[in-house]
Amino acid sequence: MRLFKALLIVVVIGAALSFAGFTYWQSRLTSPIAIDEPTLYEVPRGASFNAVVGDLANRDILADDWSLRLLAKVSPDSVPQLRAGEFMLKPGMSAQEAITLLGSDKVVSYPLTIPEGWTFDQMRKLLAAAPKLSQRSEQMSDAEIMAELNHPDQRPEGRFFPDTYRYHKGSSDLDILRQAHARMASELEAAWEGRDEDLPLNSAYEALIMASLIERETGADGERGEIGGVFKRRLEKGMRLQTDPTVIYGMGDDYEGNITRADLRRATPYNTYVISGLPPTPIAMPGRAALDAAVHPAEGNTLYFVAKGDGTHHFSRNLKEHNAAVRRYILNR
Template sequence: MRLLKIILVLAVLLAVAGFAGFRYWQAQLDRALSIDAPVVYEVPRGASFNQVVGDLAERGIIAETWSLRLLKRVDAQSLPALRAGEFRLKPGMSAREALVLLGSDNIVSYSLTIPEGWTFAQMRAELNAATKLENRTAAMSDAEVMAELGYPDQYPEGRFFPDTYRYHKGVSDLELLAQAYQRMQRTLESVWAKRDEGLPLKTPYQALIMASLIERETGADGERRKIAGVFTRRLTKGMRLQTDPAVIYGLGDDYNGDISKADLRRETPYNTYLIEGLPPTPIAMPGRAALEAAVNPAEGKALYFVAKGDGSHKFSETLDEHNAAVRRYILNR
């Protein structure tokens, strides 16, 4: 009888000790991280669970490792497999929550914005300067970049859609370029399918060229289709486009901020004061609004326009009206 009492007492003590141990273990798992401000922690590619837990302890982010290692051993299903990447650990988060986060899709992301009207050279400079973006193209020529993307025979200007792109550490500039290229292709195809009949544009690429001219001429929503109408009517009548942004693009590094008479006489493939029709390639990256304007130009009779200096333009039907507008808005200013 005495032995039975002893066994019962021991069993109770063991149960109490086990329960206390379990509660202590759970308390350690729920213990808040030892950080006072958000910390970006990177899980290296190929790192094991024990390596990551040990690193967190060495950095003082968690107080100990045994509770997490035990959890991994007895309840591995409660912890997802770790993902390589950066994660934002926040104050008040528990050690258990931190390990769950490190196996989630909540990777720290960054953004890169390519404005409408930028050139490919400007886009490349932005990619080269982007935070945490793996740069694989800095030493490549434009032609090498296009070959790497799988389009070795294409000129890059205008073929990438201007937008804000999100990425995480480990993503390369080639991946973002591929996204922007495919986005432009899909957008151009969609817009081209809804084009007006009778346009002097025969291919989607010509529409892309036209859209780039429109994009560089104006950023005003209410003017894109008007400018598209002027360009469309001039092409239809066999008139030269005479658009300064194309001339500037053709001058390249020789452009000093002002177009001279000599510049307008310089023979380049982009001098629309000398060449017939469209320039050979786009001169910038147009947005969707410019693409839509290129294939759905506004009706009217205007054949000329000049910048008024306030972001808008004066449209004219005759050369005399246009010359008067030039004197008013350009020469007098």
């Protein structure tokens, strides 16, 4: 009887110690990590679970690493396969919540905004300056980039949709270019399929060129369709488009902020004061509104417009009205 009581006492004490140990272990898993503000942590590519929890403990973010190592042994389904990348640890997270985050798809991402009306050269410079973006195209020519994107037959200007794209550390500039190219192809296809029937345009690419001219002429939402209408009517009448942005684009690095009469007479493939019809390629990246204006130009009878100096334009029906507007808004300013 005494032996039985002694064994019972041993069992009870052992159970109590086991329960206390289990409770302590659980408290280590659920206790908050030791940070006072959001902290960026990067899981290196190929790092093991034990290496990561050991590193977190060495940085004093975790109070210990044994609790998570034990969890991985006794309940391997409770710990995720860690994902390489940057993660944002937040105050108040438990050790278990932190390690769950490191195995999730909540990788820190960064925004990159490509403005409407920018050129491909400007886009390349923006990509080159983007933090934590792997630079794979830096030494490539424009033609090599298009070949890498599986479009060796295309000129790059205008082929990328201006928008905000997100990337994470380890992404490359070519990843952004692929997304923007696919997006423009989709937007252009949709615009062309829904186009007006009476356009003086022969292809979706010509619509893209037209949209780039509209984009470069105005940033005023209410004017894009009207400018598209002017360009449509001028093409129908066999008039030259005579749009200054094409002159500037054709001048390239020679442009220093002003256009002279000599510049207007300079023969370049893009100078619509010299050439008839559209230039050979887009001159910028048009947004959705400019694409819409190119395929749905506003009806009317205006053939000219001049900048008023406030971001908008004055539209005229004939040359006499236009010359009067030029004197009012340009010569007298």
